Amino acid sequence: MKIALVTGASSGMGREFARQIVKLYRNLDEIWLVARRTERLQELEKEFTVPVRIFDGDxxxxYIYERIEKELERKNAEIRILVNSAGCGLSGCFGEREQDTELRMVKLNCQSLTRMLLLCRPFLGRGSRVINLASAAAFAPQPGFAIYSASKSYVYRLSMAIREEWKPAEISVTVVCPGPVDTEFFAHSGELLGKSNKVTKVDPKAVARKALLDAVDRRCVSVYGTSMKVARIAGKLLPDVLSAYLMRKLNGI
Ligand SMILES: NC(=O)c1ccc[n+]([C@@H]2O[C@H](COP(=O)([O-])OP(=O)(O)OC[C@H]3O[C@@H](n4cnc5c(N)ncnc54)[C@H](OP(=O)(O)O)[C@@H]3O)[C@@H](O)[C@H]2O)c1
Structure with a gap:
């Protein structure tokens, strides 16, 4: 059975990925959607003609990994495309929030994404594609968004490394690094600080479309929009200490 698996499918970019995947991948037997909000996933299911399997869980x-693994084995599934979109951010200075809240973010952005990749690897075949959602926040250390940007640097670096490891198996990995996107993300994260808050939020449909096309082309990194492409180049050219200083000024700290 050929499937697509999308985490974070109940809103924002994950939902857009799911919508666009079913149009782009015509030979899927099922699409598997993962997120906590069951009703949202059921609403999305109504839009699709391809059969949907819902994994509603944290x-x-x-338990969610155990459920997914059992189903992958039972269905002898081949994951043609895996999108790891579940993630969250919390703006503010280091230590301003409850420790448990900060640590849950690190767990979701880093550990859970890694666990999903480990779980899915045996079910990815030749020509399968993986899309991991990092962020433009991965390009530089970000005072005022420190833990989030560090967690996304982890996703960025991990994706680059496994992309090379998985090349002989013809499994491609694309890491997506958007700037601010107009989703529910900011309802949970709080608004960005200082001038970062003024950056225009882009449409999640456009980010997902570009990422899927970049994945088709087996590109390593997908960056939507000129300003974020410039941010990526700046992140490569400037020493980290200078980037961190400039980001502190930009964030008004
Ligand atoms: N929006 C931006 O500006 C932006 C920019 C760069 C990168 N990103 C990254 O892009 C990805 C998608 O973000 P988005 O903007 O689409 O945000 P979003 O609209 O808030 O979507 C986040 C998704 O993650 C799921 N999720 C959160 N916690 C979860 C948990 N513990 N278990 C299972 N699912 C969980 C949410 O579903 P439930 O609440 O139903 O569980 C939701 O479907 C994230 O990794 C984010 O870091 C976002």
Whole structure:
């Protein structure tokens, strides 16, 4: 059975990925959607003609992985495309929030994404594609968004490394690094600080479309929009200490 698996499918970019995947991948037997909000996933299911399997659960808990793994084995599934979109951010200075809240973010963005990749690897075949959602926040250390940007640097680096490891198996990995996107993300994260808050939020449909096309082309990194492409180049050219200083000024700290 050929499937697509999308985490974070109940809103924002994950939902857009799911919508666009079913149009782009015509030979899927099923699409599997993962997130905590069951009703949202059921609403999305109504839009699709391809059969949907819903995994409603918390990616920071064990049971969801056990359910997914059991189903992958039972259905002898081949994951043609895996999108790891579940993630969250919290703006503000280091230590301003409850420790548990900050640690849940690190767990979701880093550990859960890694666990999903480990779980899915045996079910990815030749020509399968993986899309991991990092962020433009991965390009430089970000005072005022420190833990989030560090967690997304992890996703960025991990994606680059496994992309090379998985090349002989013809599994491609694309890491997506958007700037601010108009989703529910900011309702949970709080608004960005200082001048970062003034950056225009882009449409999640456009980010997902570009990422899927970049994945088709087996590109390593997908960056939507000129300003974020410039941010990527700046992140490569400037020493980290200078980037961190400039980001502190930009964030008004
Ligand atoms: N929006 C931006 O500006 C932006 C920019 C760069 C990168 N990103 C990254 O892009 C990805 C998607 O973000 P988005 O903008 O689409 O945000 P979003 O609209 O808030 O979507 C986040 C998704 O993650 C799911 N999720 C959150 N916690 C979860 C948990 N513990 N277990 C299972 N699912 C969980 C949410 O579903 P439930 O609440 O139903 O569980 C939701 O479907 C994230 O990794 C984010 O870091 C976002």
């Amino acid at each position: 990616l920071n808990r064990d």
